[in-house]
Amino acid sequence: MGITLEPLQNGGRVLEYLDNTPNVGMFRALDLLNREVLVITSPEVIREVLQTNAYDFRKVANVQNYMKVLLGDGLVTVDGQEHKQQRKALNPAFSAKHVQQLYPLFWSKTREMISYVQKDLESTEGQQGTVVDVTSWVNRAALDIIGIAALGIDFNTLANPTNELSRAYQVIFEPNSTSTVIFLLSTLVTTWAVKLLPLKKAREIRAGSAYVKRYIKRIMTRRVQDGNDEKAVRKDILSVASQYGKFSTDDLVNQARTLLVAGHETTATGVQWALYTLTRPENLHVQQRLRDEIHKQLPRLDSDQEVSAQILAKNLPYLDAVCKECLRINGPSPFSKRTAVRDTVLNGIAIRKGTSFVIPNWAINKSKRLWGESAREFDPERWLHGDDALNGGADALAFQTFSTGVRGCIGKGFALAEFKIMLAALVGSFDITRATDEREVKIEWGIIARIYDGLKVNLKPVRGW
Numbered sequence: 001m002g003i004t005l006e007p008l009q010n011g012g013r014v015l016e017y018l019d020n021t022p023n024v025g026m027f028r029a030l031d032l033l034n035r036e037v038l039v040i041t042s043p044e045v046i047r048e049v050l051q052t053n054a055y056d057f058r059k060v061a062n063v064q065n066y067m068k069v070l071l072g073d074g075l076v077t078v079d080g081q082e083h084k085q086q087r088k089a090l091n092p093a094f095s096a097k098h099v100q101q102l103y104p105l106f107w108s109k110t111r112e113m114i115s116y117v118q119k120d121l122e123s124t125e126g127q128q129g130t131v132v133d134v135t136s137w138v139n140r141a142a143l144d145i146i147g148i149a150a151l152g153i154d155f156n157t158l159a160n161p162t163n164e165l166s167r168a169y170q171v172i173f174e175p176n177s178t179s180t181v182i183f184l185l186s187t188l189v190t191t192w193a194v195k196l197l198p199l200k201k202a203r204e205i206r207a208g209s210a211y212v213k214r215y216i217k218r219i220m221t222r223r224v225q226d227g228n229d230e231k232a233v234r235k236d237i238l239s240v241a242s243q244y245g246k247f248s249t250d251d252l253v254n255q256a257r258t259l260l261v262a263g264h265e266t267t268a269t270g271v272q273w274a275l276y277t278l279t280r281p282e283n284l285h286v287q288q289r290l291r292d293e294i295h296k297q298l299p300r301l302d303s304d305q306e307v308s309a310q311i312l313a314k315n316l317p318y319l320d321a322v323c324k325e326c327l328r329i330n331g332p333s334p335f336s337k338r339t340a341v342r343d344t345v346l347n348g349i350a351i352r353k354g355t356s357f358v359i360p361n362w363a364i365n366k367s368k369r370l371w372g373e374s375a376r377e378f379d380p381e382r383w384l385h386g387d388d389a390l391n392g393g394a395d396a397l398a399f400q401t402f403s404t405g406v407r408g409c410i411g412k413g414f415a416l417a418e419f420k421i422m423l424a425a426l427v428g429s430f431d432i433t434r435a436t437d438e439r440e441v442k443i444e445w446g447i448i449a450r451i452y453d454g455l456k457v458n459l460k461p462v463r464g465w
């Protein structure tokens with residue numbers, strides 16, 4: 001018997017079924033428009049679909065086509081052999097060794113963000129604490145970081161909030177009901193929804209994407225010419241990738257568009273969710289304990305001392321646990337979708353070519369079957385005492401925030417480091433509370449699960465750090 005879930009990307013709804021429906025590692029459900037899909041519930045089936053036989057399960061064509069309008073043919077949107085080649089070329093730039101070299105960048109941009117926020121607070125209400133929309137700050141810091149890390153270019157959107165690039169991204173990704181309709185129409189019916197719809201929002205998305213493409217094309221064209229002239233030795237992600245694979249200027253533009261989006265929207269949304277979690281009244285003690293560890297172990301933001309990967313890995317176990325728990329309980333990427341490209345067998349069940357799958361990352365991360373009775377509670381302790389190889393859960397694949405396998409997040413190490421540093425600087429610098437009384441927030445369920453209308457918090461500077 002199928003179950004109708006409206007819509008299937010709503011991780012909260014899927015969770016109800018995940019734990020309570022008897023199943024064989026997957027169950028049938030009816031997605032919007034009554035399309036049948038199999039929702040995967042067990043690590044064993046995830047392992048087969050995303051790891052062991054990953055190339056037998058492609059990403060869904062309509063979602064890919066929608067993403068291509070925004071990103072072009074980069075790592076996120078290509079498939080098969082082309083994906084293998086691109087991934088092979090990009091992998092070295094995401095190695096632990098390369099990411100370690102980026103810690104000073106994460107730290108300095110985050111310090112810059114905090115100093116602007118502090119100035120903003122001083123100019124409004126002195127030291128008393130002021131309501132701030134963190135969404136914009138965190139988004140711009142993450143955009144500046146990925147600009148330097150991926151292209152070697154500082155977009156300076158932190159210093160310049162009206163920067164056209166950051167405004168274009170804001171328009172493209174701003175959660176509202178029309179963008180949800182465009183996304184659903186595009187991914188469920190036809191990509192032409194975003195290409196042709198005469199809606200104001202669809203026009204804005206098209207104009208924003210075209211602007212980003214032109215802007216990056218200008219940069220990459222200049223850069224290819226400079227690189228040829230100067231034979232410059234660059235260490236940014238695209239330069240490293242160019243040593244391992246062949247990329248035309250257009251390929252580099254698409255890869256840059258891909259990395260800029262994949263590398264800033266997700267992390268920034270993750271930080272917002274973390275602040276949402278840490279400002280819930282029952283979690284304020286976690287915020288304080290975290291702040292104590294940060295003050296003890298990390299240099300003050302106004303000192304010139306840098307933060308290394310070693311310090312973060314060894315001296316701040318609570319920060320590590322809080323970050324992972326925040327990313328578990330509210331991961332930015334609520335689901336992944338796949339289609340079987342051939343007839344196959346999963347867990348003893350015959351699967352026909354063309355069968356659609358949903359891997360409900362958000363729900364798997366909170367499943368009681370995988371995380372025990374406390375699955376839905378925010379409890380960083382589970383990461384301090386558990387077997388680290390198991391990611392704090394019953395199986396290493398119970399933590400699906402970054403997905404897994406050949407199409408899992410290539411930027412996982414990058415994201416975790418950047419996320420930790422941003423959260424540490426924010427919690428170390430400010431006592432953070434909710435600006436509104438609402439306990440729950442409205443969620444926009446798309447490829448990224450966003451807090452509708454952003455997160456407003458009250459920031460009160462903490463003295464002595």
Ligand code: HEM
Binds near residue numbers: 411
């Ligand atoms: C908290 C932050 C992040 C989260 C939660 C996240 C999550 C994910 C997930 C779940 C996927 C797989 C999507 C799917 O299978 O449908 C993915 C893929 C990807 N991510 Fe991330 N990501 C984050 C940050 C980053 C960063 C910082 C970068 C780059 C610097 C990045 C680059 C990518 C790319 C390029 C892919 C496509 C990989 C492929 O298809 O081979 N991500 N990410």
